[in-house]
Amino acid sequence: MSALIIFGLLIALMLTGMPISISLGLTVLTFLFTMTEVPIDTVALKLFTGIEKFEIMAIPFFILAGNFLTHGGVAKRMINFATAMVGHWHGGLGLAGVIACALFAAVSGSSPATVVAIGSVILPAMVAQGFPKQFGAGVITTSGALGILIPPSIVMVMYAVATSGMQVPGPDGQIVDSASVGELFMAGVVPGLMLAGFLAFTTWYRARKFGYPRLAKANFGARWTAFREAIWGLLLIVVVIGGIYTGIFTPTEAAAMSAVYAFIVAVFVYKDMKLKDVPRVLLSSANMSAMLLYIITNAVLFSFLMAHEGIPQALGEWMVNAGLSWWVFLIIVNILLLAAGNFMEPSSIVLIMAPILFPVAVRLGIDPVHFGIMIVVNMEVGMCHPPVGLNLYVASGITRMGITELTVAVWPWLLTMLVFLLLVTYVPAISLFLPHLLGM
Amino acid sequence: EPIVIKFSHVVAPDTPKGKGAAKFEELAEAYTNGAVDVQVYPNSQLYKDKEELEALQLGAVQMLAPSLAKFGPLGVQDFEVFDLPYIFKDYDALHAVTKGEVGKMLLGKLEDKGITGLAYWDNGFKIMSANSPVITPDDFLGLKMRIQSSKVLEAEMNALGAVPQVMAFSEVYQALQTGVVDGTENPPSNMYTQKMNEVQKHATISNHGYLGYAVIVNKQFWDGLPEDVRAGLDKAMAEATDYANGIAKAENEAALEAMKAAGTTEFHEMTEEERATWVEVLTPVHDEMADRIGAETIAAVKAATGG
Amino acid sequence: MLRLLDRAEEILIVWLIALATVIIFVSVVHRYSLGLSADAVAFFRTHEMPALSAAAKTFYFGLRSINLVWAQELCIILFVWMAKFGAAYGVRTGIHVGIDVLINRLAAPKRRFFILFGLCAGALFTGIIATLGTNFVWHMAHASARSPDLELPMWLIYLAIPLGSSLMCFRFLQVAWGFARTGELPHHDHGHVDGIEEEAGIDDLGEAFLSSPLTPRDLVEKPKDE
Numbered sequence: 015m016s017a018l019i020i021f022g023l024l025i026a027l028m029l030t031g032m033p034i035s036i037s038l039g040l041t042v043l044t045f046l047f048t049m050t051e052v053p054i055d056t057v058a059l060k061l062f063t064g065i066e067k068f069e070i071m072a073i074p075f076f077i078l079a080g081n082f083l084t085h086g087g088v089a090k091r092m093i094n095f096a097t098a099m100v101g102h103w104h105g106g107l108g109l110a111g112v113i114a115c116a117l118f119a120a121v122s123g124s125s126p127a128t129v130v131a132i133g134s135v136i137l138p139a140m141v142a143q144g145f146p147k148q149f150g151a152g153v154i155t156t157s158g159a160l161g162i163l164i165p166p167s168i169v170m171v172m173y174a175v176a177t178s179g180m181q182v183p184g185p186d187g188q189i190v191d192s193a194s195v196g197e198l199f200m201a202g203v204v205p206g207l208m209l210a211g212f213l214a215f216t217t218w219y220r221a222r223k224f225g226y227p228r229l230a231k232a233n234f235g236a237r238w239t240a241f242r243e244a245i246w247g248l249l250l251i252v253v254v255i256g257g258i259y260t261g262i263f264t265p266t267e268a269a270a271m272s273a274v275y276a277f278i279v280a281v282f283v284y285k286d287m288k289l290k291d292v293p294r295v296l297l298s299s300a301n302m303s304a305m306l307l308y309i310i311t312n313a314v315l316f317s318f319l320m321a322h323e324g325i326p327q328a329l330g331e332w333m334v335n336a337g338l339s340w341w342v343f344l345i346i347v348n349i350l351l352l353a354a355g356n357f358m359e360p361s362s363i364v365l366i367m368a369p370i371l372f373p374v375a376v377r378l379g380i381d382p383v384h385f386g387i388m389i390v391v392n393m394e395v396g397m398c399h400p401p402v403g404l405n406l407y408v409a410s411g412i413t414r415m416g417i418t419e420l421t422v423a424v425w426p427w428l429l430t431m432l433v434f435l436l437l438v439t440y441v442p443a444i445s446l447f448l449p450h451l452l453g454m
Numbered sequence: 455e456p457i458v459i460k461f462s463h464v465v466a467p468d469t470p471k472g473k474g475a476a477k478f479e480e481l482a483e484a485y486t487n488g489a490v491d492v493q494v495y496p497n498s499q500l501y502k503d504k505e506e507l508e509a510l511q512l513g514a515v516q517m518l519a520p521s522l523a524k525f526g527p528l529g530v531q532d533f534e535v536f537d538l539p540y541i542f543k544d545y546d547a548l549h550a551v552t553k554g555e556v557g558k559m560l561l562g563k564l565e566d567k568g569i570t571g572l573a574y575w576d577n578g579f580k581i582m583s584a585n586s587p588v589i590t591p592d593d594f595l596g597l598k599m600r601i602q603s604s605k606v607l608e609a610e611m612n613a614l615g616a617v618p619q620v621m622a623f624s625e626v627y628q629a630l631q632t633g634v635v636d637g638t639e640n641p642p643s644n645m646y647t648q649k650m651n652e653v654q655k656h657a658t659i660s661n662h663g664y665l666g667y668a669v670i671v672n673k674q675f676w677d678g679l680p681e682d683v684r685a686g687l688d689k690a691m692a693e694a695t696d697y698a699n700g701i702a703k704a705e706n707e708a709a710l711e712a713m714k715a716a717g718t719t720e721f722h723e724m725t726e727e728e729r730a731t732w733v734e735v736l737t738p739v740h741d742e743m744a745d746r747i748g749a750e751t752i753a754a755v756k757a758a759t760g761g
Numbered sequence: 762m763l764r765l766l767d768r769a770e771e772i773l774i775v776w777l778i779a780l781a782t783v784i785i786f787v788s789v790v791h792r793y794s795l796g797l798s799a800d801a802v803a804f805f806r807t808h809e810m811p812a813l814s815a816a817a818k819t820f821y822f823g824l825r826s827i828n829l830v831w832a833q834e835l836c837i838i839l840f841v842w843m844a845k846f847g848a849a850y851g852v853r854t855g856i857h858v859g860i861d862v863l864i865n866r867l868a869a870p871k872r873r874f875f876i877l878f879g880l881c882a883g884a885l886f887t888g889i890i891a892t893l894g895t896n897f898v899w900h901m902a903h904a905s906a907r908s909p910d911l912e913l914p915m916w917l918i919y920l921a922i923p924l925g926s927s928l929m930c931f932r933f934l935q936v937a938w939g940f941a942r943t944g945e946l947p948h949h950d951h952g953h954v955d956g957i958e959e960e961a962g963i964d965d966l967g968e969a970f971l972s973s974p975l976t977p978r979d980l981v982e983k984p985k986d987e
């Protein structure tokens with residue numbers, strides 16, 4: 015009963031168009047005030063302690079690093095490198111776009127940022143070369159989604175945060191620990207590379223079929239020069255992943271290090287950014303981070319209400335008693351998340367849904383790391399389709415194409431992503447192979 | 455309508471603290487003839503480690519069992535005496551304090567903060583672990599040792615020559631595994647339930663420090679209870695305390711055996727001389743911290759333990 | 762006066778994010794150097810170079826006397842403050858996203874109503890939180906709790922809640938007032954990147970998000986692509 019009231023109120027408030035964070039907060043306030051004896055001052059306490067965790071601080075750091083990279087000429091050099099390597103194959107620049115998105119995804123934690131960074135440079139170049147606009151838009155909108163699958167990833171941090179400390183019994187009654195940021199990052203590597211391969215294949219296949227232009231093969235000298243120029247950006251991949259894996263720093267520290275590194279590369283090495291631009295980058299990073307942190311605090315408040323009313327436990331109980339098998343549950347989760355992707359952006363979806371779905375998943379024997387990767391891939395798909403698809407809107411801004419036209423343009427790649435989603439959902443080994451190999 | 459007592463804690467139901475809480479629930483409801491309804495919320499379900507004390511003071515929960523290290527930041531630094539290395543020789547010395555007048559005196563200092571202390575629950579004595587042997591204080595040079603926030607523990611690690619590193623308990627396993635930190639200190643049961651023995655090659659059974667909890671209630675709530683109910687709860691708490699302490703001791707011993715059997719960690723039993731060196735290096739921390747904790751409190755504890 | 766508040770808000774959050782980054786950077790470098798110098802001690806010791814080993818040891822203890830145990834705690838405090846004041850700044854820049862799919866399909870007068878309703882709800886929520894937060898801080902100021910590492914009074918740290926929420930409440934009212942008068946809303950453009958578009962020959966990306974259901978539309982512009 016209370017679940018119905020809570021969700022009814024939340025959805026009604028959300029549909030009025032007010033910020034999601036505010037609808038979450040007002041739902042909690044209203045319910046606590048009218049239906050419980052929880053001292054209302056607790057809300058103020060929760061609003062502070064909700065983000066008082068060092069793991070969460072990776073988010074502002076990764077956003078800051080991403081902004082320095084986007085403004086600092088790193089994307090441009092990664093594109094040049096990718097073009098020199100694969101530009102002469104079928105698909106030419108398009109293929110280079112996929113690779114460049116994958117490379118940029120390995121230093122940035124956000125998808126729209128990846129679309130902007132790579133798309134705004136490569137799309138005009140593709141059009142100039144004679145590619146249809148739709149083709150380029152399709153490639154970049156979907157490849158940009160790699161931003162949250164290939165580590166680092168803000169959505170993975172959100173998932174880890176939303177489920178952290180939850181101690182849920184597995185099917186055999188043993189307590190299963192939630193997934194850590196480090197594990198999720200390592201788990202994202204193989205699926206990320208795989209999806210990049212899938213998208214590259216679709217690009218190559220369609221380009222060959224329609225006979226799109228190819229570039230002249232770059233000679234070794236040109237490749238070497240492109241590599242040398244891109245090396246500072248590429249090294250950041252080593253700093254983040256290598257640094258976490260070898261234990262030089264924790265994921266949050268890695269995020270802070272990459273922000274400092276990206277600042278130095280942008281301002282002192284590539285010199286694409288001047289010192290006087292730095293405050294503006296800091297301000298826009300702070301703006302974006304604060305928005306996400308504000309959603310987090312209110313989502314934490316909301317999951318406190320859920321826990322207080324025992325809703326996740328009741329849901330888990332109900333699903334297990336209904337004799338639900340793990341694979342049916344995963345279908346339901348996929349449909350639920352894809353549907354949610356029609357209305358909300360990833361952070362809110364993960365923060366609201368993960369704490370509710372996680373206990374059920376664990377009870378059905380699904381690995382927390384695998385579950386997290388599946389959610390991330392779902393979020394990627396959601397970013398590429400209307401009505402709410404952040405990547406789509408960013409690409410629309412770059413290409414000046416309408417959303418309807420763009421939606422038609424992305425379908426071959428979107429279909430590829432859906433096939434990949436099925437694979438990730440039902441082949442846990444894709445996600446778990448690397449973390450297990452590393453003994454995590 | 456029974457009086458509801460929400461008892462929130464941050465560990466799993468099957469730990470000594472969790473079982474103690476369940477025992478208290480059972481006994482309290484029996485001894486008050488159902489006048490109270492104890493609701494146990496394990497696993498930080500409602501309030502996390504960092505917010506539970508404030509939640510208690512606000513009256514959002516009635517009963518908690520936080521670790522003793524939480525009372526220093528609350529403004530009662532006397533409790534940091536429990537963190538001092540080698541202040542308790544063994545369980546007898548410890549219980550002389552926690553079950554005696556000094557323990558009661560310390561709990562009394564919480565009254566100002568709107569908190570009534572009911573009992574002390576043991577976790578156990580800590581052992582030192584790392585990825586390299588930690589047998590003499592010299593071995594600690596350069597080791598990054600995870601501690602929970604505490605000036606006393608910081609001083610302890612500094613005295614050993616290590617680099618203290620504050621880190622949340624939930625992050626420790628991963629940090630030990632990747633090598634962000636080299637070692638840590640834990641009672642065997644914590645080390646075992648967190649599977650830290652899988653990522654620590656060496657451990658020394660140093661029993662150098664104590665980890666324990668205090669069961670506390672909101673003072674206003676407690677004082678407002680009818681006399682007979684409070685008497686019933688006191689009786690239930692006394693029995694639950696003995697029960698919880700008994701389990702804690704047994705679980706630490708079992709955990710140590712299990713970890714030895716697992717064979718991933720090499721456990722070193724201290725010789726008398728080794729222990730003497732540790733004591734010599736670590737006891738200066740008592741004086742160093744005397745101004746913080748209060749020299750009288752330290753003296754009172756030492757007097758009670760006969761040390 | 763308002764201009765001054767705007768500037769102060771921006772400067773504060775810029776400093777908070779910059780400071781947090783530098784502190785974590787320094788603490789990681791510090792920890793790593795400690796590890797290296799301890800390795801040096803061990804290396805010189807095993808290779809029987811006592812003088813060098815002693816020198817490395819002196820360096821190690823000198824370096825360790827710089828205490829950075831509090832770095833994490835300070836970073837968290839700075840970011841919580843940044844989050845609270847940044848959220849207020851975000852209202853001014855229109856970055857807080859909602860689900861506008863539905864209301865963007867409504868006729869202008871109804872849309873106007875819902876947008877105003879949303880803004881007032883924002884003001885109501887943040888206003889309530891500011892009040893609760895003030896109570897809470899008042900209560901904390903009478904207790905003597907301190908943060909574990911820096912030992913700062915907790916009430917001072919929690920002050921971010923009433924201050925940030927009050928400012929946010931004010932910003933919601935400000936935006937609502939502006940909208941009621943002119944029909945214009947602040948827009949945040951999630952796709953905008955300074956510097957890149959000029960050289961790449963792309964126009965301002967500003968419109969990307971105007972047509973996104975993530976941002977409420979002004980009354981003054983026509984919805985596209987529907």
Ligand code: NA
Pocket residue numbers: 118119120121122123124160161162163164165166167
């Ligand atoms: Na990424």
Ligand code: NA
Pocket residue numbers: 355356357395396397398399400401402403404
């Ligand atoms: Na979508």
